[in-house]
Amino acid sequence: MKAAVLVFPGINRERDMARTLRLTTGRAPAMVWHAETALPAGTDLVVIPGGFSYGDYLRCGAIAARSPIMDAVRDYAGKGGLVLGVCNGFQILCESDLLPGVLMRNENLRFICRDVYLRVERSDTPFTRGYNAGQVIRVPVAHGEGNYIADGETIAHLEGEGRVLFRYSSPDGMIDPNWNHNGAINAIAGIVNERGNVFGMMPHPENHVEAAIGRTDGRGLFAGLVDTLGKAA
Amino acid sequence: MKARVTVTLKSGILDPQGKAIEGALRSLGLAGVSSVRQGKVFDIEIEGGDRAKAEALLKQAADKLLANTVIENYRVDVLG
Numbered sequence: 003m004k005a006a007v008l009v010f011p012g013i014n015r016e017r018d019m020a021r022t023l024r025l026t027t028g029r030a031p032a033m034v035w036h037a038e039t040a041l042p043a044g045t046d047l048v049v050i051p052g053g054f055s056y057g058d059y060l061r062c063g064a065i066a067a068r069s070p071i072m073d074a075v076r077d078y079a080g081k082g083g084l085v086l087g088v089c090n091g092f093q094i095l096c097e098s099d100l101l102p103g104v105l106m107r108n109e110n111l112r113f114i115c116r117d118v119y120l121r122v123e124r125s126d127t128p129f130t131r132g133y134n135a136g137q138v139i140r141v142p143v144a145h146g147e148g149n150y151i152a153d154g155e156t157i158a159h160l161e162g163e164g165r166v167l168f169r170y171s172s173p174d175g176m177i178d179p180n181w182n183h184n185g186a187i188n189a190i191a192g193i194v195n196e197r198g199n200v201f202g203m204m205p206h207p208e209n210h211v212e213a214a215i216g217r218t219d220g221r222g223l224f225a226g227l228v229d230t231l232g233k234a235a
Numbered sequence: 236m237k238a239r240v241t242v243t244l245k246s247g248i249l250d251p252q253g254k255a256i257e258g259a260l261r262s263l264g265l266a267g268v269s270s271v272r273q274g275k276v277f278d279i280e281i282e283g284g285d286r287a288k289a290e291a292l293l294k295q296a297a298d299k300l301l302a303n304t305v306i307e308n309y310r311v312d313v314l315g
Contacts, residue, residue, distance in 0.1 A: 061303055064303070065300075103305065104306050106248075106306070107251045110251075111251050151248070151306070
Protein backbone atom coordinates (compact mmCIF):
# COMPACT_ATOMS: atom_id res chain seq x y z
CA MET A 3 0.00 0.00 0.00
CA LYS A 4 1.22 3.48 -0.89
CA ALA A 5 -0.59 5.76 1.51
CA ALA A 6 -0.33 9.55 1.50
CA VAL A 7 -1.13 11.52 4.67
CA LEU A 8 -2.08 15.14 4.02
CA VAL A 9 -0.57 17.76 6.31
CA PHE A 10 -2.24 21.14 6.84
CA PRO A 11 -1.13 23.90 9.22
CA GLY A 12 -2.81 23.18 12.56
CA ILE A 13 -3.22 19.44 12.01
CA ASN A 14 -1.89 17.50 15.02
CA ARG A 15 -2.83 13.83 14.48
CA GLU A 16 -0.71 13.18 11.41
CA ARG A 17 2.03 11.39 13.35
CA ASP A 18 -0.41 9.04 15.08
CA MET A 19 -1.86 8.27 11.65
CA ALA A 20 1.55 7.72 10.04
CA ARG A 21 2.61 5.41 12.89
CA THR A 22 -0.59 3.39 12.57
CA LEU A 23 -0.22 3.10 8.79
CA ARG A 24 3.37 1.92 9.23
CA LEU A 25 2.28 -0.67 11.83
CA THR A 26 -0.72 -1.95 9.90
CA THR A 27 0.54 -1.79 6.32
CA GLY A 28 4.25 -2.38 6.87
CA ARG A 29 5.13 0.76 4.95
CA ALA A 30 5.56 4.37 6.05
CA PRO A 31 3.16 6.75 4.28
CA ALA A 32 4.25 9.80 2.31
CA MET A 33 3.56 13.03 4.19
CA VAL A 34 2.11 15.52 1.72
CA TRP A 35 2.09 19.26 2.48
CA HIS A 36 -1.10 21.18 1.69
CA ALA A 37 0.59 23.49 -0.82
CA GLU A 38 1.52 20.59 -3.11
CA THR A 39 -0.51 20.35 -6.31
CA ALA A 40 -0.07 16.62 -6.92
CA LEU A 41 -0.13 13.39 -4.92
CA PRO A 42 2.96 11.13 -5.06
CA ALA A 43 2.84 8.81 -8.09
CA GLY A 44 1.22 5.48 -7.31
CA THR A 45 -0.72 6.70 -4.24
CA ASP A 46 -3.48 4.19 -3.54
CA LEU A 47 -4.81 5.60 -0.25
CA VAL A 48 -5.16 9.26 0.78
CA VAL A 49 -5.61 9.88 4.50
CA ILE A 50 -6.69 13.22 5.93
CA PRO A 51 -5.84 13.15 9.64
CA GLY A 52 -7.35 14.96 12.61
CA GLY A 53 -6.40 18.20 14.26
CA PHE A 54 -7.34 21.83 13.96
CA SER A 55 -6.42 22.90 10.44
CA TYR A 56 -6.13 26.70 10.27
CA GLY A 57 -7.21 26.89 13.90
CA ASP A 58 -10.77 25.95 12.88
CA TYR A 59 -11.10 29.54 11.61
CA LEU A 60 -14.28 30.38 9.64
CA ARG A 61 -15.67 26.82 9.94
CA CYS A 62 -13.89 23.56 10.83
CA GLY A 63 -12.10 22.33 7.70
CA ALA A 64 -13.32 25.22 5.51
CA ILE A 65 -9.94 26.72 4.68
CA ALA A 66 -8.08 23.41 4.33
CA ALA A 67 -10.78 22.27 1.88
CA ARG A 68 -9.77 25.12 -0.47
CA SER A 69 -6.02 24.38 -0.40
CA PRO A 70 -4.11 23.33 -3.56
CA ILE A 71 -3.65 19.66 -2.62
CA MET A 72 -7.43 19.21 -2.37
CA ASP A 73 -7.83 19.73 -6.12
CA ALA A 74 -5.48 16.77 -6.60
CA VAL A 75 -7.50 14.76 -4.06
CA ARG A 76 -10.73 15.59 -5.95
CA ASP A 77 -9.19 14.32 -9.21
CA TYR A 78 -7.89 11.19 -7.48
CA ALA A 79 -11.27 10.50 -5.84
CA GLY A 80 -13.00 11.12 -9.17
CA LYS A 81 -10.95 8.26 -10.60
CA GLY A 82 -12.08 5.96 -7.78
CA GLY A 83 -9.06 6.33 -5.46
CA LEU A 84 -9.63 5.52 -1.77
CA VAL A 85 -9.82 8.46 0.64
CA LEU A 86 -10.10 8.20 4.45
CA GLY A 87 -10.82 11.30 6.54
CA VAL A 88 -10.73 11.15 10.34
CA CYS A 89 -12.08 13.87 12.65
CA ASN A 90 -10.90 17.17 11.13
CA GLY A 91 -10.31 15.06 7.99
CA PHE A 92 -14.04 14.22 7.92
CA GLN A 93 -14.87 17.92 8.33
CA ILE A 94 -12.49 18.77 5.46
CA LEU A 95 -14.12 16.14 3.20
CA CYS A 96 -17.57 17.64 3.93
CA GLU A 97 -16.31 21.18 3.25
CA SER A 98 -14.71 19.92 0.01
CA ASP A 99 -18.06 18.55 -1.22
CA LEU A 100 -16.46 15.10 -1.41
CA LEU A 101 -18.96 14.03 1.25
CA PRO A 102 -22.42 15.50 1.86
CA GLY A 103 -23.58 17.29 5.01
CA VAL A 104 -21.75 19.16 7.73
CA LEU A 105 -20.35 18.66 11.24
CA MET A 106 -21.95 21.11 13.64
CA ARG A 107 -21.03 22.08 17.21
CA ASN A 108 -21.70 19.18 19.60
CA GLU A 109 -25.22 19.31 20.96
CA ASN A 110 -24.02 19.75 24.55
CA LEU A 111 -21.54 22.49 23.44
CA ARG A 112 -18.64 20.63 25.05
CA PHE A 113 -15.44 19.28 23.55
CA ILE A 114 -15.74 15.52 23.97
CA CYS A 115 -12.55 13.51 24.58
CA ARG A 116 -13.28 9.90 25.58
CA ASP A 117 -13.73 6.37 24.28
CA VAL A 118 -17.01 5.67 22.47
CA TYR A 119 -18.68 2.56 21.11
CA LEU A 120 -19.43 2.26 17.41
CA ARG A 121 -21.71 -0.23 15.74
CA VAL A 122 -20.39 -1.41 12.38
CA GLU A 123 -23.33 -1.18 9.97
CA ARG A 124 -21.94 -3.28 7.12
CA SER A 125 -18.79 -5.22 6.37
CA ASP A 126 -18.81 -5.23 2.56
CA THR A 127 -16.89 -1.97 2.02
CA PRO A 128 -13.12 -1.34 1.73
CA PHE A 129 -13.28 0.58 5.02
CA THR A 130 -15.20 -1.97 7.10
CA ARG A 131 -14.38 -5.37 5.63
CA GLY A 132 -12.04 -6.02 8.56
CA TYR A 133 -15.13 -6.11 10.81
CA ASN A 134 -18.43 -8.02 10.94
CA ALA A 135 -21.73 -6.20 10.41
CA GLY A 136 -23.29 -5.55 13.80
CA GLN A 137 -19.95 -5.77 15.60
CA VAL A 138 -19.32 -3.10 18.25
CA ILE A 139 -15.88 -1.51 18.49
CA ARG A 140 -14.47 0.89 21.07
CA VAL A 141 -12.36 3.82 19.86
CA PRO A 142 -11.64 7.35 21.12
CA VAL A 143 -13.22 10.62 20.01
CA ALA A 144 -11.76 14.09 20.54
CA HIS A 145 -13.85 16.82 18.97
CA GLY A 146 -15.99 19.87 19.57
CA GLU A 147 -17.77 19.79 16.21
CA GLY A 148 -18.86 16.24 15.41
CA ASN A 149 -22.62 16.63 15.33
CA TYR A 150 -23.37 15.38 11.82
CA ILE A 151 -26.32 16.88 9.98
CA ALA A 152 -27.60 17.13 6.41
CA ASP A 153 -30.92 17.97 4.78
CA GLY A 154 -33.70 15.37 4.92
CA GLU A 155 -33.26 14.28 1.33
CA THR A 156 -29.51 13.66 1.82
CA ILE A 157 -30.15 11.66 5.00
CA ALA A 158 -32.76 9.57 3.19
CA HIS A 159 -30.21 8.83 0.45
CA LEU A 160 -27.46 7.95 2.96
CA GLU A 161 -29.76 5.61 4.87
CA GLY A 162 -31.46 4.13 1.79
CA GLU A 163 -28.16 3.39 0.09
CA GLY A 164 -26.49 1.96 3.21
CA ARG A 165 -23.86 4.69 3.29
CA VAL A 166 -23.72 5.02 7.08
CA LEU A 167 -20.85 2.68 8.04
CA PHE A 168 -20.56 3.46 11.78
CA ARG A 169 -23.07 4.68 14.36
CA TYR A 170 -22.55 5.69 18.00
CA SER A 171 -24.07 2.92 20.10
CA SER A 172 -24.17 1.38 23.55
CA PRO A 173 -21.55 -1.31 24.36
CA ASP A 174 -24.05 -3.95 23.21
CA GLY A 175 -24.86 -2.20 19.93
CA MET A 176 -28.12 -0.42 20.81
CA ILE A 177 -28.72 2.98 19.22
CA ASP A 178 -29.71 5.18 22.13
CA PRO A 179 -29.58 9.00 22.59
CA ASN A 180 -27.60 8.45 25.82
CA TRP A 181 -24.75 6.95 23.80
CA ASN A 182 -24.95 9.46 20.94
CA HIS A 183 -22.38 11.78 22.51
CA ASN A 184 -22.44 14.67 20.07
CA GLY A 185 -26.10 14.59 19.01
CA ALA A 186 -25.46 13.51 15.40
CA ILE A 187 -28.58 12.81 13.38
CA ASN A 188 -29.37 9.05 13.41
CA ALA A 189 -26.24 8.64 15.60
CA ILE A 190 -24.10 8.87 12.44
CA ALA A 191 -20.37 8.52 13.17
CA GLY A 192 -19.08 7.80 9.64
CA ILE A 193 -20.37 7.94 6.06
CA VAL A 194 -19.17 6.97 2.63
CA ASN A 195 -19.80 8.73 -0.70
CA GLU A 196 -22.09 7.37 -3.40
CA ARG A 197 -19.27 5.63 -5.23
CA GLY A 198 -18.03 4.02 -2.02
CA ASN A 199 -14.42 5.24 -2.22
CA VAL A 200 -14.44 8.33 0.04
CA PHE A 201 -15.09 7.73 3.74
CA GLY A 202 -15.16 10.11 6.70
CA MET A 203 -15.59 9.42 10.42
CA MET A 204 -15.27 11.50 13.60
CA PRO A 205 -13.72 8.85 15.95
CA HIS A 206 -10.03 7.92 15.84
CA PRO A 207 -9.48 4.25 14.91
CA GLU A 208 -5.75 5.02 14.49
CA ASN A 209 -5.43 5.46 18.25
CA HIS A 210 -6.52 1.91 19.10
CA VAL A 211 -4.15 -0.32 17.19
CA GLU A 212 -1.59 -1.38 19.81
CA ALA A 213 -2.12 -3.74 22.72
CA ALA A 214 0.28 -1.62 24.79
CA ILE A 215 -2.21 1.27 24.56
CA GLY A 216 -4.94 -1.02 25.83
CA ARG A 217 -7.07 -1.83 22.79
CA THR A 218 -6.72 -2.81 19.15
CA ASP A 219 -10.30 -2.25 17.91
CA GLY A 220 -9.12 0.23 15.26
CA ARG A 221 -6.94 -2.31 13.47
CA GLY A 222 -9.87 -3.78 11.52
CA LEU A 223 -10.32 -0.60 9.51
CA PHE A 224 -6.70 -0.56 8.34
CA ALA A 225 -6.61 -4.34 7.85
CA GLY A 226 -9.66 -3.98 5.60
CA LEU A 227 -7.91 -1.36 3.48
CA VAL A 228 -4.76 -3.49 3.21
CA ASP A 229 -6.91 -6.46 2.17
CA THR A 230 -8.80 -4.38 -0.42
CA LEU A 231 -5.66 -2.93 -1.96
CA GLY A 232 -3.86 -6.30 -1.84
CA LYS A 233 -6.66 -7.84 -3.89
CA ALA A 234 -6.72 -4.94 -6.35
CA ALA A 235 -2.96 -5.16 -6.97
CA MET B 236 -15.86 50.49 -1.75
CA LYS B 237 -17.00 49.05 1.52
CA ALA B 238 -19.21 46.01 1.60
CA ARG B 239 -20.67 43.64 4.14
CA VAL B 240 -21.49 39.95 3.83
CA THR B 241 -23.80 38.61 6.53
CA VAL B 242 -23.96 34.86 7.04
CA THR B 243 -26.83 33.37 9.04
CA LEU B 244 -27.91 29.83 9.84
CA LYS B 245 -30.84 28.54 7.81
CA SER B 246 -34.04 28.15 9.74
CA GLY B 247 -34.50 24.65 11.10
CA ILE B 248 -30.75 24.18 11.66
CA LEU B 249 -30.07 23.64 15.34
CA ASP B 250 -27.88 26.44 16.76
CA PRO B 251 -26.45 25.30 20.10
CA GLN B 252 -24.35 28.47 20.41
CA GLY B 253 -27.39 30.69 19.87
CA LYS B 254 -29.25 28.66 22.49
CA ALA B 255 -26.41 29.13 25.00
CA ILE B 256 -26.35 32.89 24.38
CA GLU B 257 -30.13 32.98 24.76
CA GLY B 258 -29.79 31.25 28.12
CA ALA B 259 -27.04 33.66 29.21
CA LEU B 260 -29.18 36.69 28.33
CA ARG B 261 -32.00 35.27 30.43
CA SER B 262 -29.67 34.62 33.33
CA LEU B 263 -28.57 38.29 33.13
CA GLY B 264 -32.18 39.14 33.83
CA LEU B 265 -32.84 40.60 30.35
CA ALA B 266 -36.49 39.68 30.04
CA GLY B 267 -38.29 39.57 26.70
CA VAL B 268 -35.71 37.73 24.57
CA SER B 269 -37.57 34.86 22.93
CA SER B 270 -34.82 33.46 20.68
CA VAL B 271 -31.20 34.03 19.58
CA ARG B 272 -29.51 32.76 16.40
CA GLN B 273 -25.78 33.39 15.97
CA GLY B 274 -24.27 34.39 12.62
CA LYS B 275 -21.16 36.00 11.12
CA VAL B 276 -20.44 39.42 9.59
CA PHE B 277 -17.59 40.04 7.11
CA ASP B 278 -16.61 43.67 6.42
CA ILE B 279 -14.82 43.72 3.10
CA GLU B 280 -13.08 46.46 1.11
CA ILE B 281 -13.45 46.18 -2.66
CA GLU B 282 -11.14 47.73 -5.27
CA GLY B 283 -12.76 49.96 -7.92
CA GLY B 284 -16.20 51.54 -7.95
CA ASP B 285 -18.34 49.19 -10.01
CA ARG B 286 -21.25 48.21 -7.81
CA ALA B 287 -22.59 45.34 -9.91
CA LYS B 288 -19.12 43.88 -10.28
CA ALA B 289 -18.56 44.10 -6.52
CA GLU B 290 -21.83 42.34 -5.83
CA ALA B 291 -20.99 39.53 -8.26
CA LEU B 292 -17.53 39.15 -6.72
CA LEU B 293 -18.88 38.97 -3.17
CA LYS B 294 -21.56 36.49 -4.17
CA GLN B 295 -18.80 34.29 -5.53
CA ALA B 296 -16.77 34.73 -2.34
CA ALA B 297 -19.77 33.77 -0.23
CA ASP B 298 -20.61 30.70 -2.34
CA LYS B 299 -17.02 29.51 -2.50
CA LEU B 300 -15.85 30.16 1.04
CA LEU B 301 -17.63 32.54 3.41
CA ALA B 302 -20.82 30.49 3.76
CA ASN B 303 -21.51 26.76 3.82
CA THR B 304 -24.75 26.81 1.86
CA VAL B 305 -25.75 23.40 3.25
CA ILE B 306 -26.58 25.09 6.54
CA GLU B 307 -26.15 28.85 5.99
CA ASN B 308 -27.74 31.71 4.05
CA TYR B 309 -25.90 34.90 3.20
CA ARG B 310 -26.67 38.47 2.26
CA VAL B 311 -24.38 40.81 0.31
CA ASP B 312 -24.60 44.58 0.93
CA VAL B 313 -22.38 46.95 -1.05
CA LEU B 314 -22.30 50.02 1.18
CA GLY B 315 -20.54 52.33 -1.31
